[in-house]
Amino acid sequence: MAPTDPILDARNIHAWYGSSHVLHGIDLKIARGETVGLLGRNGMGKSTLIRTLLGHVTQRDGQIHLFGHDVSKSKPHEVARRGVAYVPEGRGVFPNLTVRENLIMAARPSREASRGWSYERVLETFPRLTERLTNLGSQLSGGEQQMVSIGRALMTQPDLVILDEATEGLAPLIVNEIWNVIGDIRDSGIATLIVDRDFRRVLEHSDNALVLQKGLVELAGPASKVADDPALSGLLGV
């Protein structure tokens, strides 16, 4: 795999829930260190696309390559082990485990020690978790839960992080903190795929963006061009 090749190359992705055809042939490429924003109104297929890329949707078709490996038929844990971390919608903590256990359970050694996301580095990034290490996931606030979820994703030493509605339902101050961390992740050279209701911020943080409409890509390109496209507001219903 050449350094310029995309780390994720998904072509002609289709997905079904039972007899309902949800995705109708989506193409998506993410380069190393690139941030891609995924936009669209509710029910347009954003989460389904993510779940399909991760291997959670079993009724799927198309080609998905990760680092040159075909993962079109791979199981979720195989996709995760290839370097894809997922921060799911609605917080991703395990409520019955402590903060420390949540963080270290999925930890993998870093290939580059200096750039890796160690336990200490995660706690430096989210200092408020330091005081909550022995608390159960269920005892945390929504913001703290999201920090744990992002921290756990980073401790798998991913090359691609997928953030699905990471700021949903959080207080404005926490939202700012989460966006700052998303910026840090990007700066550390990790590619990201972001889904969020705040499309302005998504476009501000992204290199490229695509907008879904009824399971199809209606608008795609550099984030600045997508932001200026007159069709955007109609597609997002804003």
Added chain:
Amino acid sequence: MTNNDTSKSVFVAAIFAALAIYPFTGSEFGTDLVTTTMVFAIFALSLELLVGGTGLVCFGQAAFFGIGAYSAVLLSPQYDPGSVAILLPAAVLTAALYALFVGALSLRTKGVYFIMVTLAFAQMAYFVVHDTSLGGGTDGIYMTVKPTLGAIDLGDTQALYWVTYVLLIAVFVFLAVLSRSRFGRALAGIRVNEQRMRATGFSTYPYKLAAFTISGAIAGLGGFLFAVKDGAVNPELMSWHLSGSVLVMIILGGIGHLRGALIGAFAFVLLEELFKSEAIFGEFSKHWHLGLGMTIIASVALLPRGLVGLPGQWGQHLLGRATRRAEDMEVQNAKA
């Protein structure tokens, strides 16, 4: 260690201390009854690993218990005492192998299908011993001579009590250590959200299969002790009634807590003895199932977290009363 952890440890230590004292104070009948209860506690702990630890509701746990029991009897010499050092590992291994086989197939299903498949496999084992000469048919088979462990004869009530006691502690400690290990945390994660665990990079199937096999092995250990204690086995040891009873034990004690399985087993056996007592219930003791069933229904309705949740529920109740009293006083002071 938090205060809560300390109080839990003290509680468990107190139970084991009481069990250590009991044989010096209780009758032979009592010692025998407590031995049975400890065997059921081991059995309940085996299911707790699956239901409370991994979120797998197995409705065929009696099969592993029964296989352990039958193995112990079938492998015992007819006229000489067998060796515990051979019979015990053999019983545990046989139960574990059947659990590995059942788990490998049943863990491909989920929810109610998993419950039904485990029940089906248990019923298969039940009918093998029920309808063939292998296990003596409906009458079962006898262990004519109890096994020995060196100089210890398990035919002696006291000796069996202490061996069962030590094994119960060993199983409890093993499961406590296991639940705190990375493996145990992974099981806890699977219990809450298996899909999330897979997205985190865990292949969940081998973890569940390992838990299922360990659980079967522990149930087999319980079965071995039961066979040695009773000196006989019959197909009822593999019946769905027993699978249901052990499930009730952990529900009664409180699912998700090892000490819940311990307390649940004791509560269940003692309640059964209570309702069977003619001295207390007279003629009604013939219908002891009814009394036991109603008590269990009442317990589940009133104690949703089981007996281990009782102190917490009392605490909340008392706190609520104190808060209401303080509010009433504030209202009265304001009026004054």
